[in-house]
Amino acid sequence: MTEKILEAKNITLVKGKQTILNIEHFYLQAGETLALIGPNGSGKSTLMQVLMMLLRPTTGELFFNGEKINWKNAILYRRRMAMVFQEPLLLDTTVAENIATGLKIRGYEKPAIRSRVEEWLKKLGIEHLAGRTSRYLSGGEAQRVSLARAMAMGPEVLFLDEPFSALDAPTRTGLIAELSGILQDSRISSVLVTHDYTEIPLLAGRVVALENGRVVQTGPPREILTRPASLTVASLVGVENVIPGRLAGREGEKAAVQAGPHLIMAAGAKVRGGKVLILIRPEAVKLEGCAGGSGGNRINGRIARLLPHGGLFKAVVDCGFPLTMILSPEQVFGGVAAPGEEVTVCFDPGKVHLLDEPS
Numbered sequence: 001m002t003e004k005i006l007e008a009k010n011i012t013l014v015k016g017k018q019t020i021l022n023i024e025h026f027y028l029q030a031g032e033t034l035a036l037i038g039p040n041g042s043g044k045s046t047l048m049q050v051l052m053m054l055l056r057p058t059t060g061e062l063f064f065n066g067e068k069i070n071w072k073n074a075i076l077y078r079r080r081m082a083m084v085f086q087e088p089l090l091l092d093t094t095v096a097e098n099i100a101t102g103l104k105i106r107g108y109e110k111p112a113i114r115s116r117v118e119e120w121l122k123k124l125g126i127e128h129l130a131g132r133t134s135r136y137l138s139g140g141e142a143q144r145v146s147l148a149r150a151m152a153m154g155p156e157v158l159f160l161d162e163p164f165s166a167l168d169a170p171t172r173t174g175l176i177a178e179l180s181g182i183l184q185d186s187r188i189s190s191v192l193v194t195h196d197y198t199e200i201p202l203l204a205g206r207v208v209a210l211e212n213g214r215v216v217q218t219g220p221p222r223e224i225l226t227r228p229a230s231l232t233v234a235s236l237v238g239v240e241n242v243i244p245g246r247l248a249g250r251e252g253e254k255a256a257v258q259a260g261p262h263l264i265m266a267a268g269a270k271v272r273g274g275k276v277l278i279l280i281r282p283e284a285v286k287l288e289g290c291a292g293g294s295g296g297n298r299i300n301g302r303i304a305r306l307l308p309h310g311g312l313f314k315a316v317v318d319c320g321f322p323l324t325m326i327l328s329p330e331q332v333f334g335g336v337a338a339p340g341e342e343v344t345v346c347f348d349p350g351k352v353h354l355l356d357e358p359s
């Protein structure tokens, strides 16, 4: 059984009259990367600070490798963890010196420092920057230095607080690929806070969603992305289609939901009944002919709007309700899908998720 490197039980953090955290149970398995998601103010940074033992919770217990934390010795645990922030916060000296400083403070011998600095400069592809002053680095370069500095310390747990959010798209793509390799090769345990759900399947093996300081959902990326437990989680993971409907009946494993003039089938739905919300990812909606298998949902509509979407296109199809889907450049440039065009869209009942409408 894999060890839990970090575990929190019954953690609360109260500031004045506000309960900022109320976490019954949270853990980080050794070697896993866990994505922590939640809307602004949901407690992600606060939970990270508690896990890093920078902030003592009001109540609850914390364990490191199964050992209960004694807060008097918090510094000993903090030394086994490192953090990378959204902004790199580098010292105004050379790149190599930035990576070496923490090791010097810890009293490492010169040869050991040199070899670690060289190792991490190489692993992050920034050997050529070793002698450069950090003041003039680009955002992507600075973030690589920040990662090298953190990893050179040999931490057992790495905390990544939105490390890519200040970077432009191509830099971000390159760094995500590199970080993914580093996380896998080093088998380090890490917690990644992100507002960008597209990073989740690339980096994380498990996701924890917070809302108002509480854990509202935990699961593998696929489950969180396709079966979010709440509307808030749905909006965080890019489920753009939220259609009000009413449960009309059940056919075995499938539920039939009346949405405007259409009957939509949903597989594996766990709802009480009555008013429901139909959740469909835009990528799950296909133009007719694209969806495989029979028994799928087919709806006629008209393309109301076409928007650019990172090299692809996003179309809003008016089906009596707006339905957002993703189109390829071939479909758009080939004239299959143009604004005003009548289309038939399909989606698999397995890709339709239902939530009870909040009362």
Ligand SMILES: Nc1ncnc2c1ncn2[C@@H]1O[C@H](COP(=O)(O)OP(=O)(O)OP(=O)(O)O)[C@@H](O)[C@H]1O
Pocket (backbone or CB within 6 Å): 015, 018, 020, 038, 039, 040, 041, 042, 043, 044, 045, 046, 047
């Ligand atoms: N020292 C403090 N005193 C009082 N309230 C605080 C303190 N620190 C944080 N909070 C409040 O706790 C809540 C959680 O804040 P936190 O920064 O952890 O959220 P977050 O999920 O990281 O948000 P964001 O995504 O915006 O970074 C917020 O309502 C914030 O205003």
